[in-house]
Amino acid sequence: MRSSVDYIVEKRKTAESLIFLTGGTGFTGSHIAVELLKRGYFVVLLCRPKHNLGAYERIQKVLEWHGLPYNKNFKVVSGQVDEPRLGLDDEVYTYLLENVDEIWHCAADTSFPERKRTQAEKVNVQGTLNVLRLAAESKCYLFHHMSSAYVAGKVHGRCMEKYVPQRQFYNVYEETKHIAEGHVLETCGREKIRVNIYRPSIIYGDSRTGKSLSFKAFYVPFRAGHYLKKLFERDIEENEGLQAEKMGARKTDDGKIYMPIRIGKIAGSSFNLVPIDFTVDGCMAIMENCLDGGIFHLVSRKPNTLDELILFGEKFFNATGYKSVLAEDFVNQPRNALEILFDSFINTYEPNFHDDRIFDDTKAGEILDRNNIACPCLDYEIFSKCIKHAIEVDWGRALP
C-alpha cells in the first residue's frame, strides 16, 4: 500500500490532508462534502458550470442550502469527470497531482433507461476512469467510491459485500456502476491505493428534518400522485370532472379523490430505502474506522412493502383507489390510462418495485453498530415529513 494506516491517521489529525471530491453539487456528494467540512477536512470540490452559474457559485448555493456556517476549508475547481484530465486547467490538475491525499468519487449519472446509456457510460464509467487516472498519477492513498447496492445485478436472494462479476442487470445505472466498481478495484489494486466502496440502497431525504435536494426515484410516484390529484380536483371544480371521468377519477363521498391505479407486485418483494442522514453517518463512520478498505452495504434491515407505501401515500394525500396487485390481475382487466402512466414509470424502476434481493451488511453493520448508527425504518412519520418538505419546495423546483 502507498501509505500505512498510522500515516493516514496522523495525516488526518494534522488537518492537512487534502480530499478531492467529485459530485459536490449532487444529492449524496454534497452531503458528504458538508460532513467532511464539518469534520475539519480540507476539501477540493470538482464542479462544472451549469445554467449560467459558475462552478464556485453552484457550490456556494448548495452549501448555503445545507446551512453550512462560513467555511474557508474548501476550494472549488471547475471541470467535469467525463472529460480527459477532468476538464481541468493544467495548473489545477498539477496542483491536484501533487497534493491529493484522498479522493471521494460521488459524481454519477442516475439515469435508468436504456436510451440514456451513452450518458450513463460517459459519466459512470469514463468519468470513474478519469478520476482513477488522477488517483493513480497522484500520491492519493485512499479512494472512496460511492457505489450502489444494486450493482449486484439480476440476482435473487442474498447479495454479499464483495465484488461479484455480473453480466445481467435490470438497467444501465446498475450496469455502469458495476463496471465502475470493477475499474476502481483493478486500478486501486494495481496502484496500491486503499479503497472503500460504499453501497447504499435507495436514498431519500433526511429522516429527522424531511429535507432533500433530490426528488427523483422514491419521490417520483408520489409526486405524480400529488400532481394528478391536483389536476383532477381542478377539473372537478372547474369542468364538472369531465376529463377526470375519462380517466376513471372522481371525488368520493368522504371528500377523497379516487384514482383507480393498480400497481403490479411480486409476492414477498420490498423496497430498500435509506435516509440520507443515515447514509452520510454510515459513510463517515466507515471512512474513519476502516482504513484497510472494503466494500460496505448501507441498507435498511427493515425494507418497506409496496402496500405500506401505498397506505402512506393515500393517507397523506387524502386519496384512494391505489392498490397493489399480482401480474395476473392485468390479464383479466387491461390497464387504464392512469395505470399505463404508472406502469411506464414502474418499468424503469422495475428492480425496486419487485425486489427480492437481500443485501448482506455484516461488514458495514459491524462498524455501524459499534458507532450506534442504525438505519431508521421509513414509517408514516418520516414519510410525511419528507413529502411535506417536497411539496414545500415544489418537488425541488423552488430550491435555489
Add this chain to the structure above:
Amino acid sequence: MGLEEVKNIAAKCVHFGMCKIDFLGTGVCPSGIKHKYAGYYPQGGMEIVNALANKLIPVTERLIDIARSCTLCGICDKQCYFVTELRPMKVMEALKEYVEAVVQRNEPIESPVEDQVLRDLRGIVGGEWATNDPAILVTYSRDISPVDPAILVTYSIDIRPVTYSRDISPCHLRHMPEYVVMPGSTREVAEIIKAANKHKVPFMPRGTGQNSHGLTLGEGIIIDLSRMKTLEVDPKNWTATVGAGVTSFEMQKEANKHKMRASVAEPAACVCANMVMTGIYGTLCHAYGYAGDNYVDAEIVAFDGKPFRTNDKYAPNVFNYSLPPPGTLAPLPGICTQITVRLYPIVEDEEGILVPFSDLHEALEMMREIARRRIGLVDSILGLEYFAPFISPTFQASEELRRFFTEEMEVKYLLMVVGDKSTIRTIKEMADVTVDQEMFRTIMLGLPKLYSDDGMELLCQLSGAEKPYKLLFKEETRPLVEMALSPSPENIAAVVDKDLQDFFKKLYSKPEMTDLVWLNMYRILSSRIGRNYAYAPSLAFVSLDNLDKVVEICDMLKSIGDKYDLRSGLGVINPLDFGKRAQIEHVYYFDQTNNQERENAANALIESMNKVNAFTQEMKAPALVSIVFQGLCRSENLLYT
C-alpha cells in the same frame, strides 16, 4: 424617443414583408396601400430610420411625406409583433418627431434633381411611379443576406455588368439603386427595359423584395412590380392568372373563394418572382409538384424589351435546365409579368397530423414511405428550429418550447402530414404515436403550460424506458395532457406584451390559427423564421435512395454552423416526385447588426453550398443554388439532369 433609441429596432427588420399583406385580418398599412412604394410600408419606415441614424440619406420632401402619411394606426405593431416581436410604431413615432423637428428648425430639405433617365421613366409610368428620391431608394437597397451575390456570381444583363459596391455600410449589405420605377402593365415593363437599354443603365426586377440572398438588389433601376395586381381565377380550368405584383397570400385567398388552392411560397412573396427565382417549393410540393409542374403559361418580357409567352411555339425555351458553371448563376430569362398557375380543389375532410421523432433516419423512412404511397397533400419533416418558433408567439416561448421538446420529451423532428380522413387513418396506423389536429390545438393553445407546468415535466420523467413523447402523446394519456394544459386563447395570449393580449386572444380564437391545413396553405407561421435573427437558408436537393447519405448531409450542414459558431438547424425536408428526391432546407441564424456574425454566416453559407454541390453531384441531384433563375423549368429536367 429619438432615432438613436429606436435604431436598434429598425435594424432588426428582416424584410419578410408581412406588413404588406392582410394575414391577420387587421387590414394593411393605409399609407403603404395608397403610395405602393416600399418606403411607405412599415418595413420601409424601419429602413429609413436605420439609414437616417447611420447618416446614409438626407431629409427629402419624400421623406417628410412618408413620415406624415403614417397615421400611427397601430396595424404594423400587431402584424410585426406576430412575426418578429418588433414594434414598428415606436420607430414611426420617432421618425415623425424627427421630421417635424427638422421642419421646425428650417433645416434644408433636399429635393433630388430629375435627370433624363428619370424623365423617360416618368414618361412611361407617370410622374408618381418613378423616383430617384433617396428616401425611397434606400428602402430598396438592402436585404438580410450575409453574402453579396457578387461573391457568388458576376451576373451580366448584357448591357453592362452590374458592379456591386464593396462598400458595405455598417451592418448592412447595401446596393443603393439610382431609380425605382413601378410599372402598371406589361407594356410599361417593356418600355422601361428599352429605356434602360437606351441609357445603358442596369436594372433589376423585384416583387415584394423578400428575397434573402441579395438577388433583388442592384445599382441602376429597380423595377418594383408590386403595382401589377391583376388576379383572375378560372375555376373551370383550375387555374389562376396573376400579375407580377400579386402575393402568394392574395392569390391563395382568391383561390379559396372557389374552394381551390395553389402551391405557394411565403405569403408576402410575389407569385411570379417566386416562380422565376427558384420555383415554388414548400410543403405542398409533395402533392402538387415543383417548378414547371405548377404553372401552365407565363408572360415574360425579354431583356430586349420584347414580351413572349412560354407557350408560344417559337418562344425562348425556359423549360430546360442547365447546370451553370461553378460559382455562377443561370441567366434570368427576363421579367415575368404574369403567370397562370395551377389550382387544385380542396376536399372537405382535410386534416393535419404530426408524427414526432427523435431520430432523423426514422422520420425520413416514414416520410419516404408516405411519398411512395402517394398519399396526403403535405408530407414534410420539420426540425425544431422551425417548428418551435412557428407555433410560439414569442421568442422566449419558442426557446422554452424547443428546450422542452428536445430535452424533456426527446422530440427532435416532426413529420407533418396533411390529408383526407383516410390519409390520417393510415398515418395513425403507421406511427407509434401522433399529434393529431386536436392535440396540436391543445399544445398550441396550452403552450406556456407545456413548458412551465410542473406536471408536464413530471409526465416526461414518468416515461421510464420509453421515450417521453411516446407516453405523452399516447391516446390514453390525452385527457391528462388536456387537463394539464387547459388550452385556451387566453392561455397563449398571456405570453405576449400586455397591450396586445386582447388582440392575440381574439386572434387565437379563430380556428384557422391552430388549423394545420390552413397554416400550411397560407404559410403564415413560417414567417417567424426570422423572429429573432436574420437567417441564411442553405438548400439541397437530394436523392432519397440512400437515407444514410441524407442524414450525413444534414449533419454536415449542422457541423458547418458549429464550425462558424452559428446557431443553426434543420428547417424542413420536403419529398419531391413521390419520394425519389427531397429538398432539404437547413438554416443558419445570425445577428445582422453584428459584422462578425454576418461574416461567419456568409462563410457558412458559401461552404455549405460548395459541400452540398459535392454531395449532390455524387447523388445525381442538383444543389439549389444552381436552380436560381431557372424556376420555370420542367421539374423532371431540374431533378434528374
